[in-house]
Amino acid sequence: MIRVELIRRPQQSALFSALSPFIAFALTLIAGAILFWLIGKPPLPALYSYFIEPLTEIWSVHELIIKATPLILIAVGLSVCYISNNWNIGAEGQFIFGGIVGSLLPILVPGFGGPLLLPLMMIMGMIGGAAYAAIPAFLKTRFNTNEILTSLMLVYVAQLFLDWLARGVFRDPNGSGFPGSIRFPAVARLPEIAPSQGGAHLGIVFAIVAALVVWFMLRSTLKGFEVRLIGTSPRAGRFAGFSASKMAFFAFLTSGALAGLAGITEVSGAIGQLRETISPGYGFTAIIVAFLGRLNPIGIVAAGLVLALTYLGGEAAQISLGVSDKVARVFQGMLLFFVLGCDTLIHYRIRLVRRAIASALEKS
Amino acid sequence: MKKLVLGLASALAIMVATSASAQDKYKACFIYLGPKTDGGWTQAHDIGRQYVEEKLGDKVETAYLENVPEGPDSQRAIERFARSGCGIIFTTSFGYMDPTLAVAEKFPDVKFEHATGFKTAPNVTTYNSRFYQGRYIIGKIAGKMSKTGVAGYIASFPIPEVVMGINGFLLGARSVNPDFKLKVVWVNTWHDAGKEADAAKALIDQGVDIITQHTDSAAPMQIAEERGIHAFGQAFDQIEAGPNAQLTAIMDTWGPYYVKKIQAAMDGTWKGGEQSWDGLAEGILAMAPYTNMPDDVKAMAEDTEAKIESGELHPFTGPVNKQDGTVWLKEGEVSDDGTLLGMDFYVEGVDDKLPQ
Numbered sequence: 189m190i191r192v193e194l195i196r197r198p199q200q201s202a203l204f205s206a207l208s209p210f211i212a213f214a215l216t217l218i219a220g221a222i223l224f225w226l227i228g229k230p231p232l233p234a235l236y237s238y239f240i241e242p243l244t245e246i247w248s249v250h251e252l253i254i255k256a257t258p259l260i261l262i263a264v265g266l267s268v269c270y271i272s273n274n275w276n277i278g279a280e281g282q283f284i285f286g287g288i289v290g291s292l293l294p295i296l297v298p299g300f301g302g303p304l305l306l307p308l309m310m311i312m313g314m315i316g317g318a319a320y321a322a323i324p325a326f327l328k329t330r331f332n333t334n335e336i337l338t339s340l341m342l343v344y345v346a347q348l349f350l351d352w353l354a355r356g357v358f359r360d361p362n363g364s365g366f367p368g369s370i371r372f373p374a375v376a377r378l379p380e381i382a383p384s385q386g387g388a389h390l391g392i393v394f395a396i397v398a399a400l401v402v403w404f405m406l407r408s409t410l411k412g413f414e415v416r417l418i419g420t421s422p423r424a425g426r427f428a429g430f431s432a433s434k435m436a437f438f439a440f441l442t443s444g445a446l447a448g449l450a451g452i453t454e455v456s457g458a459i460g461q462l463r464e465t466i467s468p469g470y471g472f473t474a475i476i477v478a479f480l481g482r483l484n485p486i487g488i489v490a491a492g493l494v495l496a497l498t499y500l501g502g503e504a505a506q507i508s509l510g511v512s513d514k515v516a517r518v519f520q521g522m523l524l525f526f527v528l529g530c531d532t533l534i535h536y537r538i539r540l541v542r543r544a545i546a547s548a549l550e551k552s
Numbered sequence: 553m554k555k556l557v558l559g560l561a562s563a564l565a566i567m568v569a570t571s572a573s574a575q576d577k578y579k580a581c582f583i584y585l586g587p588k589t590d591g592g593w594t595q596a597h598d599i600g601r602q603y604v605e606e607k608l609g610d611k612v613e614t615a616y617l618e619n620v621p622e623g624p625d626s627q628r629a630i631e632r633f634a635r636s637g638c639g640i641i642f643t644t645s646f647g648y649m650d651p652t653l654a655v656a657e658k659f660p661d662v663k664f665e666h667a668t669g670f671k672t673a674p675n676v677t678t679y680n681s682r683f684y685q686g687r688y689i690i691g692k693i694a695g696k697m698s699k700t701g702v703a704g705y706i707a708s709f710p711i712p713e714v715v716m717g718i719n720g721f722l723l724g725a726r727s728v729n730p731d732f733k734l735k736v737v738w739v740n741t742w743h744d745a746g747k748e749a750d751a752a753k754a755l756i757d758q759g760v761d762i763i764t765q766h767t768d769s770a771a772p773m774q775i776a777e778e779r780g781i782h783a784f785g786q787a788f789d790q791i792e793a794g795p796n797a798q799l800t801a802i803m804d805t806w807g808p809y810y811v812k813k814i815q816a817a818m819d820g821t822w823k824g825g826e827q828s829w830d831g832l833a834e835g836i837l838a839m840a841p842y843t844n845m846p847d848d849v850k851a852m853a854e855d856t857e858a859k860i861e862s863g864e865l866h867p868f869t870g871p872v873n874k875q876d877g878t879v880w881l882k883e884g885e886v887s888d889d890g891t892l893l894g895m896d897f898y899v900e901g902v903d904d905k906l907p908q
Contacts, residue, residue, distance in 0.1 A: 247635065251628050355740065355907065366646065366711050367740070458624040464740070468621060503629060506617055507636060513619045 194536040204534050209480055209487070212526035213494070219522050229509050237508045238501035238519075250386025252496050254458050257391040258283065258467070260492035261450035262474035264399050265443030267483040271406070273419040274439040278324060278339030279447040280471025281346035282317040286448020287455040288350055289316025291369065291462045294376035295358055301375040309376065309452055310394075317448015318441045320346065325440035329433040335440075343471065354464035369462040378457035389457035391450075396489065398446055403485035415439070447471060476524045495520065577613040578818045580604060580810070581638035583629055584618040585645040586743040591770035593742070593787040594618065596804035597644045597667075603807030604814055612814060622647030627654055634659040640817045642810065643667065645742065646711065652676060663817050663824070668713055670893065674824045679809060682831030683713075684720035684892070685860045686802030686839060687764075688867035690784045691724020692856055693799050693842075694762045695732050696849045697782055698725075702733045702903075704755030706765035706772055708742050710907045712895040714766045719899045720867050721764060726901055728852075735760055736904035745771040756781060762799075773797060782844065789840040800853065801840035809836055829889065832861045868892060873900040 204211075220238070221231035242248045262279045269276040290313030293300055324339040355367040362370075378389040406412035418425035418435045425432060455466055477495050481488030502516025582601050586594035601614050615638070620629045626648050633641050634655055640663040643652045649669040656664045656676045664676040672678055694703045703725065707714050718736060725732040735758060737751040748767050752775040755763055764784040765772045773790045776783035776797040783794055785801020809830065816822040830836040839857055842850045859865035870881030875898035881887060898906055 245635070247631070251631075254624070254628075351740070366709055371650070454624075463623055465621075465623070468625065500628075503617060503632060507615055507632065513617075 191541045193539045193541055194532070195539050197535060197537055200534050204530075205482075208530035208534060209482065209491070209527060212480075212523060212530050215526045215530075216519060216522045219526075220519060223515075223518065224511070227511070229511060234505060234509055234511065238505045238515075239497060241504045241508070242497060242500040247386040248500065250382075250388040252493065252500055253388040253392045255499050256492040256496035257389075257395050257457075258450040258454050258470040259474050259477045259495055260395040260489055261391070261398055261453070262443075262447045262471055263477035263481060263488045263492060264395070264402050264485045265446030266474060266478040267481070267485060267488060268402060268406070268415060269439040269443045270478060271419045271483050272415045272435050272439045273422070274325075274328075274436050275336045276321065276324070276339050276440055276443050277336050277475070278321070278342050278471070279443060279474055280467060280469065281339070281343035282320045282444040282447035283451040283454075283467055283471045284343075284346040284350050285320035286313040286317035286445075286451030287462065287466050288346075288353065288451075289313060289319075289448070290452025291358075291372075291455055294372045294456075295369050295462060298370065298373070301373070305375055306378065306456070309456060310449060313448045313452025314445040315448070317451060318445040321440040321444020321447070322437070325437045329436050335436075347465070350462075350466065351464045354462055358462055360461075367464040371461045372456060376456060377460060378453055387458075389453070391453035391457045394449060394453060395492075398449075399485040399489050402442075406485070411438075447474075473520070476520065480523065480527055494523075498523070578611060578640075578814065579613050579615065579636075579638045580814045580817075581633040581636075581641045582614065582616040583620050583626065583633070583641070583643045583645075583648060584616055585620065585622070585647075586618065586768050588616065588618050590743060590768050591788055591790060591793060593768035593804070594644070596787045597642070597806055599788075600804075600806030600810045604810045607807075607811045608814060611818065620648075623651075627651035630655040630664075631658070634662045638662060640665065640814060640822070646709075646713070647742075663822055665813060670827075672825045672827060677813075677824055677826045677828065679813075679828040679830075680713075681804060681806075681836045682829060683802060683837060684716050684867055685831050686837055687717045687720035688724035688860070689839060689853055689856050690764060690800060690802065691721035691726075692728055693724075693784075693845065693849060693853050694721070694764070694782075695725035695728035696852065697799065697845060698729075698732070698760075698762045700759055700761045701729055701731055702735060702760045704752070704758070704760035704763040705734055705736045706748055706751045706755070706763065706767055707736050707738050708767050709740060710738065712893055715898065715906065716892050716895045717766050718902060719895065722899055722901050723867055723872065724856075732901060734902050734904075736902065738907060739767060741767065743768040745769040748772050749775050752776065752783075753779075770794075785840055791840065791843065796844060798840070798843060799845055800842045803838045803840050805835060805838050829893075832857065833863065874898070875900055875902055875906075 221235055224231045224234040242252060266276060266279055290309045293309055323342060324335045327333040327338050328335040358369045360368060360370045378391060381388050406415060414430045417428060418430055418432055422432050455462055459466060473495060477488055477491045481491035498516050498519045502513050505511045506513050584594045584597060588594055588598040601616060604612060605614055617629050620626050630643060630651055642665045644667045646668045649666055649671055652664050652666045653671055653673055653676060656673050660675055666676060666678050668680045669678045705718055722734045735755060737755055739747045739751050741747055748769050749771040752763055752772040756779050762782045763772055763776055765786045770790045770793040773783050773785060773794040777794040782799050783797045785798050787804045789801045789803055791798050842853050866886045868887035870885040871883045872881040874880045
């Protein structure tokens with residue numbers, strides 16, 4: 189009998205740490221090819237239509253950017269949380285709340301226009317997301333509640349609240365009873381970057397700026413040092429005079445504000461009205477993006493684009509090869525699985541122990 | 553090297569060949585809300601698509617996208633089809649209305665057909681089915697078959713289409729049992745087997761002994777079968793889900809309509825801006841076999857079906873009162889289509905407050 193043990197490596201290879209997302213991606217491709225082969229589709233054309241075809245046309249690249257924008261914005265914020273050991277799982281709820289609060293002006297004050305409208309909407313979206321994220325931060329610091337649970341449960345509260353609004357008080361009176369607010373006027377729509385080519389809106393600019401700012405903050409400022417120090421060793425952080433409670437608020441408010449900004453850019457840019465659902469789970473997929481990007485804001489930009497590609501590729505493969513849309517989910521799952529697998533093998537090595545030796549070892 | 557060149561050349565030849573054959577065929581594309589095997593609404597559309605392939609054979613090529621959520625994802629899916637050479641695109645859910653129009657504006661040469669909507673454009677038509685005719689028939693059956701005199705209705709969204717179905721059902725039931733009552737549960741989704749099943753259970757627990765639905769899955773039928781009560785299939789013959797429960801089903805038979813419109817598009821006779829609203833007579837809906845009921849009820853149902861088909865009977869014929877007791881249709885008066893398509897009120901006897 190053979191037992192498998194994981195032994196922590198004394199040193200981790202920096203090279204493989206950097207390479208692991210790429211290795212994971214390559215493994216996903218190989219596993220994907222086998223998967224396509226097993227269901228009787230030609231593997232190479234399938235992978236082509238999945239990962240290359242969406243990039244061959246400019247409008248499709250725009251769609252990729254639209255899909256990646258909320259993922260990047262949310263994941264950048266989450267990286268601050270996760271590095272500082274604050275487990276915000278509720279970005280989906282903060283995204284929704286940002287969308288709601290940001291939409292208040294165009295829905296409740298339809299006559300209000302002018303150049304101030306959009307900036308105000310964006311700021312209100314950030315405030316909405318941050319305020320919603322403050323709840324689990326407060327509960328964690330004041331009552332020592334588990335923020336994973338509270339932030340996750342608040343997602344459902346936000347979803348149902350939005351549902352109630354879109355079917356109730358915010359419903360378009362001329363919408364024949366169908367849920368959803370009025371369609372936003374042009375002044376309340378986030379402008380498109382290149383309208384002649386495709387629909388990508390200004391949100392991607394926000395996402396890249398956010399990634400750069402957070403990257404700089406984490407790398408080169410005292411605050412960034414504080415984030416990392418409290419994350420790796422709260423005790424050392426205390427000796428250095430940093431407050432873990434303040435850090436919890438900082439991390440939750442930052443990620444909440446970015447998730448809220450993502451919410452209002454999605455509503456104002458991609459959707460154009462407040463609907464009963466505004467997210468196909470961006471707040472959760474962003475968790476994959478954050479880890480795939482190794483909690484590094486620049487890596488997150490790349491990871492966001494890759495995850496967005498799996499969504500679009502799912503559609504392309506469905507049209508050209510008739511494979512089920514579920515394959516997209518399988519790819520996302522495999523990607524995360526291989527990333528976590530690679531990480532585990534970077535931190536640990538596998539040792540096979542024969543049962544006899546193992547029991548001998550235990551005795552000694 | 554020679555082999556490589558040869559390989560490349562043959563690959564190129566294959567690509568040219570496939571693109572040439574693709575050009576010969578007319579491409580008709582379909583966007584589905586649910587999975588194509590949902591046992592209801594989407595499957596009925598997909599059977600329509602298969603009917604097109606069967607009838608038009610080599611002249612046409614079809615494609616579909618399933619599980620496309622309403623909202624920005626649907627706009628991208630429709631646009632992808634418009635760019636991939638589709639000549640005509642059928643968008644088969646009410647919520648695709650604005651996305652369909654947005655894409656149609658960008659692609660004036662592509663033809664769009666939107667199911668159950670009310671907005672058109674020079675290259676967008678709408679098509680719908682007079683489901684209320686079927687609802688009236690199943691209402692009459694429910695009026696005869698229910699022992700408690702109360703039926704349950706699993707409704708999706710409070711849009712005119714759904715309200716019309718509820719009213720049609722109740723008018724049918726009340727034509728045989730004037731005291732008939734109807735309980736309504738709004739699940740606020742077109743397709744969510746879990747929610748639909750929960751709604752069915754809740755209704756049965758409240759004492760209804762017949763359920764019907766305006767949602768897409770076969771889950772309510774399965775619950776009815778489990779609990780030993782009766783139900784009506786929706787959009788699709790659900791007899792497999794409820795061999796003892798199903799009395800009949802309102803089957804959407806989109807196939808002939810799809811063939812007609814795709815043929816028109818190929819012939820160049822397709823016209824935009826039209827709104828099609830066919831019924832039993834035109835064959836866009838049909839009743840599944842009447843099962844699990846006594847012969848007299850079956851005879852009544854067949855008779856009603858024949859009368860509606862011949863135009864002798866219109867389900868929305870007065871006298872009909874609104875829920876608040878005021879008169880809607882006077883004796884012998886028949887509702888016009890406009891009122892039906894914008895219906896935002898219940899008729900008398902619905903035990904529910906219409907969500908406003």
